[in-house]
Amino acid sequence: MNNWKHNHILDLSTFSLDDYQTVLELTTRFKDVHKSSSRKLPALQGRLITNLFFEPSTRTRTSFELAAKRLSADVQNFSVSASSLSKGETPLDTILTYISMGADILIIRHESTNVPADLANYVDKNNINTSILNAGDGYHSHPSQGLLDLYTLATFFNPSEPSTNSLINKRITIVGDILHSRVARSNLWSLTACGADVTLCGPSSLLPNEFIDFVLNPPPGQKIDPINKRGSISIERSLKHALKNADAVMTLRLQKERMKQNMLTDLETYHETYGITHQSLKWCEKKVPVLHPGPVNRGIEISSQLVEDNSINLISKQVENGIPTRMALLYLLGLNKNN
Numbered sequence: 001m002n003n004w005k006h007n008h009i010l011d012l013s014t015f016s017l018d019d020y021q022t023v024l025e026l027t028t029r030f031k032d033v034h035k036s037s038s039r040k041l042p043a044l045q046g047r048l049i050t051n052l053f054f055e056p057s058t059r060t061r062t063s064f065e066l067a068a069k070r071l072s073a074d075v076q077n078f079s080v081s082a083s084s085l086s087k088g089e090t091p092l093d094t095i096l097t098y099i100s101m102g103a104d105i106l107i108i109r110h111e112s113t114n115v116p117a118d119l120a121n122y123v124d125k126n127n128i129n130t131s132i133l134n135a136g137d138g139y140h141s142h143p144s145q146g147l148l149d150l151y152t153l154a155t156f157f158n159p160s161e162p163s164t165n166s167l168i169n170k171r172i173t174i175v176g177d178i179l180h181s182r183v184a185r186s187n188l189w190s191l192t193a194c195g196a197d198v199t200l201c202g203p204s205s206l207l208p209n210e211f212i213d214f215v216l217n218p219p220p221g222q223k224i225d226p227i228n229k230r231g232s233i234s235i236e237r238s239l240k241h242a243l244k245n246a247d248a249v250m251t252l253r254l255q256k257e258r259m260k261q262n263m264l265t266d267l268e269t270y271h272e273t274y275g276i277t278h279q280s281l282k283w284c285e286k287k288v289p290v291l292h293p294g295p296v297n298r299g300i301e302i303s304s305q306l307v308e309d310n311s312i313n314l315i316s317k318q319v320e321n322g323i324p325t326r327m328a329l330l331y332l333l334g335l336n337k338n339n
């Protein structure tokens, strides 16, 4: 924990193996807090955590709120429809208003890539002691989702001691709309950091060939990759081949709201070609778990039957693990705040 250096959590490209391990261990520590007699911990008592979601959210916003409450923090929730945005206030002025109210941690989701990073620069330049936590910016990054997926997979492979080692040489297949997915991007950083080999699968309109080099160059502004040796990334257009050797499968929603033009001719054909179903899972050599970050489009990227089959899908585990994972992140950022 002493090695934790991040004042903001913006993107998993900056995470070291120690960072991942710290988050996984804290998640395990926090997982059963709500089952204790007090149901919460006093760790962040009196800290102010602000949830600023400029895009819709079900799971992420509510689980950040619960995570903050389980650490005894005060929580403020911003809702676009009830705000002065409708009176013409700019998003920046809205954000600055919440910062002026003394937010210790500001959790932000925005449709534009880099809004959280710009905000982090702003607070640093102005010596404001607010930590920025990215809850999803455009198609760029969704660190808490990447970390809860990592925890879910590490627990699946090693239930007694989930750690960064649990993923070494595991083959994870990610299927679907990779191009518009911040979840896929965050998972690419975290899974390859922990030594997993990732196969990406989808049509070229939703999965351009450039993704093969995704982790080779650190993002602009970042000088080095904190990970010495990453797992590999490969691209496979045929679902049958992509599933053959998989140890786990992650399927992603078609993100129509982020598509600049209609990129698919027909959803039925998409489901037949790339849909994860009991039938397509027969191409796997063994029984493998299926993850989906939600919200699910039943009958498009995944069949309704599979969504309801908890013996195969880990969807409710992902939601469950989201709370202690987010507690871990709030705890680590909150440690730097004085009472």
Ligand code: ASP
Binding pocket: 136, 142, 182, 183, 252, 253, 255, 293, 294, 295
């Ligand atoms: N909930 C995830 C996100 O906010 C995945 C999705 O929307 O498809 O990116």
